[in-house]
Amino acid sequence: MSPLSETGILGPAGVLLTAPLIGFAFGWFLERGGLGDARKLAGQFYFTDLTVFKVLFSALLTAMLGAFWLDRFGLLDLELVYLPETFVLPQAAGGVLFGAGFLVGGLCPGTSCVAAAAGRIDGLGIIGGMLLGVAGFNAAFDWIAPFYDSTALGAVTFTDMAGISRGAGVALVTAIALAGFAVASRLERQRP
Amino acid sequence: MISDARGRKPAARYTDPYLAGIGIGLVLLAAYVLVGRGLGASGAFASVVATGTAAVQGTARAAAAPATAPYLQQGLSSLLGDWLVLELAGVVAGGFLSAWMAGRTRRGIVHGPRIDGRQRLYAAVSGGVLMGFGAKLARGCTSGQALTGGALLSTGSWIFIAACFATGYALAPAARRLWR
Numbered sequence: 001m002s003p004l005s006e007t008g009i010l011g012p013a014g015v016l017l018t019a020p021l022i023g024f025a026f027g028w029f030l031e032r033g034g035l036g037d038a039r040k041l042a043g044q045f046y047f048t049d050l051t052v053f054k055v056l057f058s059a060l061l062t063a064m065l066g067a068f069w070l071d072r073f074g075l076l077d078l079e080l081v082y083l084p085e086t087f088v089l090p091q092a093a094g095g096v097l098f099g100a101g102f103l104v105g106g107l108c109p110g111t112s113c114v115a116a117a118a119g120r121i122d123g124l125g126i127i128g129g130m131l132l133g134v135a136g137f138n139a140a141f142d143w144i145a146p147f148y149d150s151t152a153l154g155a156v157t158f159t160d161m162a163g164i165s166r167g168a169g170v171a172l173v174t175a176i177a178l179a180g181f182a183v184a185s186r187l188e189r190q191r192p
Numbered sequence: 193m194i195s196d197a198r199g200r201k202p203a204a205r206y207t208d209p210y211l212a213g214i215g216i217g218l219v220l221l222a223a224y225v226l227v228g229r230g231l232g233a234s235g236a237f238a239s240v241v242a243t244g245t246a247a248v249q250g251t252a253r254a255a256a257a258p259a260t261a262p263y264l265q266q267g268l269s270s271l272l273g274d275w276l277v278l279e280l281a282g283v284v285a286g287g288f289l290s291a292w293m294a295g296r297t298r299r300g301i302v303h304g305p306r307i308d309g310r311q312r313l314y315a316a317v318s319g320g321v322l323m324g325f326g327a328k329l330a331r332g333c334t335s336g337q338a339l340t341g342g343a344l345l346s347t348g349s350w351i352f353i354a355a356c357f358a359t360g361y362a363l364a365p366a367a368r369r370l371w372r
Contacts, residue, residue, distance in 0.1 A: 026231055127237075
């Protein structure tokens with residue numbers, strides 16, 4: 001039964017030890033997939049390179065289906081896995097700002113670290129900008145806090161909210177992702 | 193193009209994106225199973241900023257401020273016991289080893305054909321500022337919110353994914369000069 005951290009098999013030191021190992025594997029696969037290259041990532045927004053979509057959604061699908069079936073077979077208790085809380089308007093506004101920054105910067109926070117590790121100075125630029133942006137947020141926190149804490153729905157899934165089963169939600173996301181993969185390969189074949 | 197890149201032997205080809213994605217998905221699944229949480233990146237930046245603020249302002253003041261308090265529960269040493277900070281250090285190490293083994297480590301600035309390296313750095317810092325602020329507001333980034341929360345079907349994660357990509361595509365024509 002897992003998560004191992006919650007069932008007592010992995011103590012606090014063990015939990016900390018997993019962090020660099022999991023991060024190492026994450027960074028390895030990001031770089032292998034080409035996600036340390038800003039032009040490749042930005043190509044997503046011009047339909048010239050769909051690597052971001054393919055990597056993000058194949059990763060999401062793998063983890064979603066794996067977690068769903070491990071939970072079904074009693075090997076993982078999804079109730080014990082941390083589910084991020086939903087704050088509708090701050091997350092929508094945060095997504096808008098983040099999307100604009102992703103387009104202008106060409107790398108996201110994780111991939112900027114991979115780019116910087118491979119020697120790309122623009123990756124370091126993103127890292128510096130991120131630190132400034134977070135510091136700016138903190139400096140303005142008193143003013144932002146009412147909005148930041150608004151429209152709170154708690155830790156909730158869209159399947160709970162829609163009143164459908166988790167399995168139906170998993171099937172829906174899977175179908176949308178597979179349709180997206182088909183569209184992506186068609187777009188690539190049309191490219192000169 | 194990469195400014196400053198001197199002719200060296202061509203780098204290895206990238207792994208198929210679907211295979212790389214399945215690899216990341218299995219890493220995320222391992223995180224759920226081992227530690228009951230997912231991947232992240234922007235949270236580590238928030239820890240670094242909080243620690244830096246505490247070093248400048250004094251720990252007592254920063255640990256009492258609501259914006260930085262959650263990252264300073266063990267004072268300045270919180271940073272070394274922070275799961276996301278250690279994870280992101282691993283990301284840097286893994287990214288470096290992969291790039292080095294593939295012959296892709298190279299000092300330079302990656303930019304579009306119509307701008308120079310300096311303009312690219314201005315854009316990179318600006319984009320970073322927007323993402324840093326946006327990720328704080330959204331309580332996560334592409335790793336912690338889109339990927340980790342998305343795979344758990346979190347409502348807010350899917351709101352973030354939709355808002356992020358809709359904005360990217362809506363503004364892409366205006367930012368064309370940066371990349372195309």
